[in-house]
Amino acid sequence: MEYLPNIFFALILIAGLGFFASNVRKLIRNIKLGKDINRSDNQPARWKNMAKIALGQYKMVRRPVSGILHVVVYLGFIIINIEVLEIIIDGLFGTHRVFSGVLGDGLYGFLIGTFEILAALVFIAVVVFWWRRNITQIKRFFNKEMKGWPKNDGNIILYFEMVLMSLFIIMNATDVPFQQAGIGNPISQFVAPWFSGFSPEALHTIEKGAWWIHIIGILIFLNYLYYSKHLHILLAFPNTFYAKLKPKGQLDNLASVTSEVKMMMDPDADPYAAPAEGAEDEVPEKFGASDVTDLNWVQLMNAYTCTECGRCTSACPANLTGKELSPRKIMMDTRDRLEEVGKNIDANGGTFVDDGKQLLNDYISPEELWACTSCNACVQECPVNIDPLSIIMDMRRYLVMEESAAPQELNMMMTNIENNGAPWQYSQQDRLNWKDEE
Amino acid sequence: MNVPTMAEMMAQGKQPEVLFWVGAAGSYDDRAKKITRAFVKILQQANVDFAVLGTEESSTGDAAKRAGNEFLFQMQAMMNIEVLNGYEVKTIVTCDPHSFNTFKNEYPSLGGKYEVFHHTQFIKKLIDEGRLTVDDTNLKGKRLTYHDPCYLGRANDVYESPRDLIRRLGVNLTEMKRNKSTALCCGAGGAQMFKEPEKGDKDINVLRTEDALETKPQIIATGCPYCNTMMTDGVKFKEKESQVKVQDIAELIAEANNL
Ligand code: SF4
Ligand code: SF4
Numbered sequence: 198m199e200y201l202p203n204i205f206f207a208l209i210l211i212a213g214l215g216f217f218a219s220n221v222r223k224l225i226r227n228i229k230l231g232k233d234i235n236r237s238d239n240q241p242a243r244w245k246n247m248a249k250i251a252l253g254q255y256k257m258v259r260r261p262v263s264g265i266l267h268v269v270v271y272l273g274f275i276i277i278n279i280e281v282l283e284i285i286i287d288g289l290f291g292t293h294r295v296f297s298g299v300l301g302d303g304l305y306g307f308l309i310g311t312f313e314i315l316a317a318l319v320f321i322a323v324v325v326f327w328w329r330r331n332i333t334q335i336k337r338f339f340n341k342e343m344k345g346w347p348k349n350d351g352n353i354i355l356y357f358e359m360v361l362m363s364l365f366i367i368m369n370a371t372d373v374p375f376q377q378a379g380i381g382n383p384i385s386q387f388v389a390p391w392f393s394g395f396s397p398e399a400l401h402t403i404e405k406g407a408w409w410i411h412i413i414g415i416l417i418f419l420n421y422l423y424y425s426k427h428l429h430i431l432l433a434f435p436n437t438f439y440a441k442l443k444p445k446g447q448l449d450n451l452a453s454v455t456s457e458v459k460m461m462m463d464p465d466a467d468p469y470a471a472p473a474e475g476a477e478d479e480v481p482e483k484f485g486a487s488d489v490t491d492l493n494w495v496q497l498m499n500a501y502t503c504t505e506c507g508r509c510t511s512a513c514p515a516n517l518t519g520k521e522l523s524p525r526k527i528m529m530d531t532r533d534r535l536e537e538v539g540k541n542i543d544a545n546g547g548t549f550v551d552d553g554k555q556l557l558n559d560y561i562s563p564e565e566l567w568a569c570t571s572c573n574a575c576v577q578e579c580p581v582n583i584d585p586l587s588i589i590m591d592m593r594r595y596l597v598m599e600e601s602a603a604p605q606e607l608n609m610m611m612t613n614i615e616n617n618g619a620p621w622q623y624s625q626q627d628r629l630n631w632k633d634e635e
Numbered sequence: 636m637n638v639p640t641m642a643e644m645m646a647q648g649k650q651p652e653v654l655f656w657v658g659a660a661g662s663y664d665d666r667a668k669k670i671t672r673a674f675v676k677i678l679q680q681a682n683v684d685f686a687v688l689g690t691e692e693s694s695t696g697d698a699a700k701r702a703g704n705e706f707l708f709q710m711q712a713m714m715n716i717e718v719l720n721g722y723e724v725k726t727i728v729t730c731d732p733h734s735f736n737t738f739k740n741e742y743p744s745l746g747g748k749y750e751v752f753h754h755t756q757f758i759k760k761l762i763d764e765g766r767l768t769v770d771d772t773n774l775k776g777k778r779l780t781y782h783d784p785c786y787l788g789r790a791n792d793v794y795e796s797p798r799d800l801i802r803r804l805g806v807n808l809t810e811m812k813r814n815k816s817t818a819l820c821c822g823a824g825g826a827q828m829f830k831e832p833e834k835g836d837k838d839i840n841v842l843r844t845e846d847a848l849e850t851k852p853q854i855i856a857t858g859c860p861y862c863n864t865m866m867t868d869g870v871k872f873k874e875k876e877s878q879v880k881v882q883d884i885a886e887l888i889a890e891a892n893n894l
Contacts (some may be wrong), residue, residue, distance in 0.1 A: 225786045280853045287756060288754055292684075299831060334801060350832075365847060370890055398861060416749055429804070438803060443740070444736075444739075444740050444790060444791050444792070445789055445790050445791075446736040446740055446786055446789075446790025447736070447740035447790075448700060448701075448741060449740060450705070450708075450709060450712075450741060450744055451705045451709075454709050455704055455709055455745065456702045457706070458706065458709040458710050458713060459713070460712055461710070462710070462714075467777050484705065485703065487706075509682035512817065513841075514819050514820040514822065514839045514842070515833070515835070515839070515841060516831075517819070517839075518835045518836060518837040518838065518839050518841075518842055519834075519836030519837060520816070520832070520833045520834070520835040521833060522833075567830075568826040568833040568835075569821070569823030569825050570785070570820045570824040570827050570839065571701050571785075571824050572785040572789065572819075572820035572824050573785060573789040574789065574817075574819070574820065574824070576789075577789050577816050577817070578817075590703070591700075591844030593702065593703030594703040594704075594705055595703075596703060597668075597702060597703035597704045598703065598704065598706060603702060603703065603704075604830050604831075606829055606830040606831065607702045607826055607829060609829075610698060610699075610702070610826065610830075611699050611702065611704050613706055614694045614696065614699050614707060614711065615707060616694075616699070618693030618694050618711075618718050619659040619662070619693075619694050620659055620698050621659065621663075623664055625690055625693065626690055627639070627662075627663070628657070628663075628688075628689055628690050628692055629638070629662070629687070629689040629690060630662075631657075631662060631668040631671050631672065632636040632638040632672075632675075633636070634668065634672075635636070635672065
């Protein structure tokens with residue numbers, strides 16, 4: 198009987214971690230639905246990016262208020278994991294504050310004291326975040342793609358953190374021997390008097406209760422991640438690692454187009470020649486992207502990493518002038534569609550069954566796509582190095598090369614380039630006229 | 636103006652130091668042609684041995700690529716590369732950040748590898764090498780703000796060379812609230828230059844002009860013919876054309892040196 202709590206603890210731990218693992222597997226499967234792209238070159242620069250941007254929060258602090266608060270919550274999150282480790286050991290082996298024996302009073306008190314202060318700071322930061330999201334009218338939190346679930350998701354996480362931090366402090370405040378020892382309780386000592394009239398048994402029950410809810414809460418939080426924009430706390434690391442290193446202005450040259458253009462331009466190429474050995478099984482490629490499976494895996498990972506912070510959108514010139522385009526919405530749509538495709542695959546025993554939908558039109562409209570100036574402000578702003586522009590460009594490519602659906606004026610511009618070598622209707626013979634004018 | 640072409644150079648058995656890529660706007664647009672001529676005057680003052688392609692120049696294909704037409708882009712690119720490589724061009728300078736970006740970043744993997752300069756970088760190089768000096772008396776004390784072209788700034792991290800030149804003019808440079816990496820687009824990029832904007836509450840060039848006007852400038856300087864058009868239109872829209880001039884950095888240098 199006395200092992201019952203330990204067994205119970207082990208069971209929920211296994212269930213929590215197991216469910217998490219199965220979601221991670223699904224996540225990886227979905228990301229792998231994307232096309233391959235080589236992003237393993239220049240490893241030193243990639244590690245550096247990850248260290249600087251994900252670990253060092255380098256791009257977060259460009260906006261000082263949210264940046265510094267975010268750093269607090271982030272540090273709290275990392276450091277409190279040490280506390281979670283103690284909880285797990287205590288839970289599995291029925292010990293109590295196992296680290297205090299191992300580390301000695303001084304060090305243990307210092308550590309727990311630090312955690313308490315961090316917990317209090319995190320609590321304050323989270324309240325400010327909540328205020329910014331719900332009370333002050335910061336435009337990026339009130340854009341139209343932020344209605345409903347995205348808004349609730351943001352708030353749920355904040356409530357979660359408030360509760361988890363409070364439980365940690367309460368747990369310490371009601372631990373009588375811990376309070377009596379007077380080490381590592383800089384915050385909880387002020388909370389302890391709230392419980393002064395309680396019997397020792399009641400205090401013990403509250404402490405145990407807080408302890409259990411705390412660890413169960415953490416397991417729920419862990420499993421909530423997959424369904425939430427908070428997946429970024431995990432994916433920010435690979436996402437910054439695999440982000441584009443080339444100059445932002447550089448768009449890739451589609452290799453499939455290169456081979457066709459070379460053939461067209463080569464006067465010696467025999468158009469009736471039999472395809473080269475092994476070429477038969479090359480599926481005729483689609484140019485550009487109309488659905489998530491046409492995007493590459495980095496773009497899909499980007500979609501799962503997006504924190505919906507809207508920094509991209511608030512820097513986007515098209516969005517700032519009231520156009521339909523919002524780079525954040527491009528990322529959210531891509532993730533929603535990818536989730537839909539993933540569920541479709543799960544429901545149909547591992548293969549995708551056409552659902553008559555696609556990313557283009559059903560989620561993202563051509564009007565949004567054509568409003569983009571390719572200015573890269575969204576790419577520059579994103580605190581986790583997401584590249585919304587690459588998705589916009591791939592979808593434009595589909596519209597133009599597969600559907601010939603560019604706006605009329607762009608078609609004229611392209612015809613002019615083809616015929617006169619300039620986007621306007623001037624003769625190539627007049628190219629040098631400027632030198633004789635003045 | 637005496638502007639040699641690559642074909643003429645070749646006929647004389649000469650290889651110029653640098654090819655000046657004029658670009659479509661610089662060749663055909665009346666406003667941008669002034670930038671082209673100003674830059675040529677600077678090259679001539681510094682005794683740079685240069686040539687243009689003239690009628691052999693064609694669109695880089697940048698606008699087509701950004702519109703999504705990868706086919707047209709690559710055809711243009713390969714044609715241009717054939718011409719450039721035929722003349723054994725090693726170094727290109729251009730006043731157009733879009734051409735600059737395309738040559739620098741997108742032509743190499745198609746076989747066109749050149750050393751590429753934006754004209755602000757090239758002029759700075761001429762100054763650093765002692766081949767050109769800038770007279771800082773003519774524009775002294777004028778209030779000036781600089782608009783970063785996206786394809787020079789964010790796209791390629793070139794923020795300093797234009798500012799370096801501006802500082803040599805003796806003007807009073809005031810930065811806009813959105814500058815360098817946070818600069819707002821003028822609204823022309825990504826092939827927007829060639830179409831009407833989608834519907835919204837405002838045109839992008841108007842918003843950007845408002846950013847500039849907040850600094851109360853006499854001159855809005857820029858380094859891109861498309862930005863120039865957009866900002867000029869914005870100033871007209873705001874009915875400020877009698878107070879504020881939009882000028883390319885090449886024009887300012889030419890003006891400073893009485894060219
Ligand atoms: S690149 Fe396009 S989507 Fe991104 S900020 Fe610029 S206009 Fe907006
Ligand atoms: S793409 Fe980046 S900047 Fe935009 S909302 Fe997502 S995380 Fe924020």
